[in-house]
Amino acid sequence: xxxxxxxxxxxxxxxxxxxxxxxxxxxxxxxxxxxxxxxxxxxxxxxxxxxxxxxxxxxxxxxxxxxxxxxxxxxxxxxxxxxxxxxxxxxxxxxxxxxxxxxxxxxxxxxxxxxxxxxxxxxxxxxxxxxxxxxxxxxxxxxxxxxxxxxxxxxxxxxxxxxxxxxxxxxxxxxxxxxxxxxxxxxxxxxxxxxxxxxxxxxxxxxxxxxxxxxxxxxxxxxxxxxxxxxxxxxxxxxxxxxxxxxxx
Numbered sequence: 001x002x003x004x005x006x007x008x009x010x011x012x013x014x015x016x017x018x019x020x021x022x023x024x025x026x027x028x029x030x031x032x033x034x035x036x037x038x039x040x041x042x043x044x045x046x047x048x049x050x051x052x053x054x055x056x057x058x059x060x061x062x063x064x065x066x067x068x069x070x071x072x073x074x075x076x077x078x079x080x081x082x083x084x085x086x087x088x089x090x091x092x093x094x095x096x097x098x099x100x101x102x103x104x105x106x107x108x109x110x111x112x113x114x115x116x117x118x119x120x121x122x123x124x125x126x127x128x129x130x131x132x133x134x135x136x137x138x139x140x141x142x143x144x145x146x147x148x149x150x151x152x153x154x155x156x157x158x159x160x161x162x163x164x165x166x167x168x169x170x171x172x173x174x175x176x177x178x179x180x181x182x183x184x185x186x187x188x189x190x191x192x193x194x195x196x197x198x199x200x201x202x203x204x205x206x207x208x209x210x211x212x213x214x215x216x217x218x219x220x221x222x223x224x225x226x227x228x229x230x231x232x233x234x235x236x237x238x239x240x241x242x243x244x245x246x247x248x249x
Contacts, residue, residue, distance in 0.1 A: 011040050011041050012038070012039070012040050012093065012094045012095070013038070013039045013040075013094060013095045013096075013097050013128075014036040014037070014038055014039075014049075014090070014091050014094045014095070014096050014097065014124070015036060015037045015039065015097045015098075015168045015169070015171045015172040015175065016034075016035070016036045016091070016096050016097065016098045016104060016168060017034075017035055017036075017098070017099070017104065017164040017165075017167040017168040017171065018031050018033060018034045018035075018104045018107055018108070018164055019031070019032050019033040019034075019063075019066075019067040019069060019162060019163070019164050020032060020063060020107055021055050021057060021058070021059045021060060021063055022059070022060040022062070022063050023060075023062075023063070025106050025107045025110035026110075028057065029055075029057075029060070029063075029107075030053070030055035030056070030057060030080070030107075030111070031053055031055070031080060031107050031108070031111055032052060032053050032054075032055050032059070032067075032069055032074055033050075033051070033052050033053065033067070033069060033163070033164040033165075034049070034050070034051060034053065034083075034087065034108075034164055035048065035049065035050040035051075035163075035164035035165035035167075035168045036048060036049045036050075036087075036090060036091060036096075036168060037165075037168045037169055037172055038090075038094070039172055042176060044172060048165065048168075049086070049087060049090040049091075050164065050165045051077070051078065051083055052069070052073070052074055052077040053074065053077055053078060053079060053080050053083070054074045054075060054076075054077045054078065054079055055071075055074065056079070058071060059071050066162050067162045067163065080111045080114075080115075081114075081115055084111070084112065084115055084117065088117075088120070088123050091120065091123060091124045092123050092124065093124065093125055094124055094125060095124065095125050095126045095127070095128055096120070096121075096124045096126070096127045096128065097128045097130060097171065097172075097175055098127065098128070098129060098130065098171075099129075099130045099131050099144075099145055099167075099171055100129065100131045101127050101128070101129035101130075101131070101132075102129070105119075105120060105121060105127060108120045109121075130148075130171060130174065130175055130178065131143060133178060134148055134178065137178065138151070145167060145170060145171065145174065146159070148174045148178070149170065149174060152173075152174055152177035152178065153177070154170060154173045154174050154177060156170055
């Protein structure tokens, strides 16, 4: 069992994706493209790992229709063994963030096993499955990457075929939107509003205050407020201060 995340491991994340010759590594299918983009403190660093790989086998027609990577294109590309050490150095100590992590981790571990190397999850700190996260947030809805892009307003118009590097970059944007949590409550007031607030702060205190009219929230508004806090609590993994204040948990 992995230890709890440390501050450093949480700060450094690798958004990872692979393309393969088919759906089952147990049937001998191989990785043909692998990509990861690095994020620190919720900001992309412009560091990435990306390469195409020669699988030394045919590519299933179904897989070819998804990613469009032909065997002929891969003939002069390196083998996984050629890039394994560099890849592991890139992900070492980081949290891997993967959409449908079981698929990619299964293929990575199968490739590493062929080289008598330890599984990738013993090298990285932990693995976050954004598909499982999306299903928890949006039960009963489509939660593939395209659906999440539509739901969170992430532009994926340039995604005509699957590609590991592009998908990893898109996943990073989707993840930021999915985990915004309490940050989504911070509204940009705009320059005019900010100026009015600052001007109000500079007014002298007269010691006399006008009576203010208090309008209390309706029951419907209170229920909607509670639903909004529950959504924030889910997105922030139980860290919504407004929801838990005073409960002692």
